[in-house]
Amino acid sequence: DADVTQTPRNRITKTGKRIMLECSQTKGHDRMYWYRQDPGLGLQLIYYSFDVKDINKGEISDGYSVSRQAQAKFSLSLESAIPNQTALYFCATSDFRVDEQFFGPGTRLTVL
Amino acid sequence: SQQGEEDPQALSIQEGENATMNCSYKTSINNLQWYRQNSGRGLVHLILIRSNEREKHSGRLRVTLDTSKKSSSLLITASRAADTASYFCATDAGGGGNKLTFGTGTQLKVEL
Numbered sequence: 474d475a476d477v478t479q480t481p482r483n484r485i486t487k488t489g490k491r492i493m494l495e496c497s498q499t500k501g502h503d504r505m506y507w508y509r510q511d512p513g514l515g516l517q518l519i520y521y522s523f524d525v526k527d528i529n530k531g532e533i534s535d536g537y538s539v540s541r542q543a544q545a546k547f548s549l550s551l552e553s554a555i556p557n558q559t560a561l562y563f564c565a566t567s568d569f570r571v572d573e574q575f576f577g578p579g580t581r582l583t584v585l
Numbered sequence: 586s587q588q589g590e591e592d593p594q595a596l597s598i599q600e601g602e603n604a605t606m607n608c609s610y611k612t613s614i615n616n617l618q619w620y621r622q623n624s625g626r627g628l629v630h631l632i633l634i635r636s637n638e639r640e641k642h643s644g645r646l647r648v649t650l651d652t653s654k655k656s657s658s659l660l661i662t663a664s665r666a667a668d669t670a671s672y673f674c675a676t677d678a679g680g681g682g683n684k685l686t687f688g689t690g691t692q693l694k695v696e697l
Contacts, residue, residue, distance in 0.1 A: 477627075504682065504683060506684075508687075513689075513690075514689055514690075515589070515673050515675075515687030515688050515689050515690050516628070516673070516675075516685075516687040517687070518684065518685070518686070521682060521684060523681075523682055529682075531684075532686075561625065563627055563628070565628075567683045569683075572615075572616055572618070572633055572677060572683050573618060573630040573633060574628075574630065574683065574685060575630070576627035576628045576629070577627055578626060578627045579625065579626065579627050581625070
């Protein structure tokens with residue numbers, strides 16, 4: 474969905490580095506999500522946020538943190554990257570009135 | 586942890602044939618959704634079926650839901666090469682927030 478953007482699209486980093494992935498949306502949605510996808514698997518929820526003041530852990534939050542800077546922006550940080558965090562990361566949004574989620578194009582992260 | 590398991594993991598058919606994918610899940614749900622993912626890209630919402638519905642149609646898509654068996658199927662009729670993608674089921678267990686738990690996906694290849 475072009476209304477959900479992620480930066481960077483690709484990133485290679487080294488073990489131990491701190492890295493931030495950013496997500497912005499112009500859909501006006503209140504809810505935002507971060508997922509990771511490992512090869513051959515479905516998506517796993519890392520964190521989700523219902524609004525700027527409400528942030529919740531998902532299934533696999535260890536090693537990650539998030540910041541909801543504004544309704545339209547939701548950032549994911551890896552405080553000290555490790556190789557098994559190499560994955561595709563997706564941001565998604567939804568609105569309380571509908572149940573479907575709208576996904577960004579993804580960030581391919583490689584941790585060496 | 587994955588809520589859903591999808592079957593088959595991979596499916597190869599000829600253009601014009603029908604494709605059927607199945608999803609099984611573990612817990613009670615509020616709704617079940619199907620998403621498509623083209624290689625390495627973000628997911629796109631296809632169709633949603635609520636727990637009190639048994640069948641739903643959208644264009645060439647037909648979804649069924651059997652809550653007693655905790656299973657769903659997605660049928661794509663008259664498949665086209667452009668339908669080549671991975672298909673994921675995702676369950677919303679309710680409780681607010683549109684939190685989704687994704688299955689492991691079915692890779693569909695439609696050959697000319």
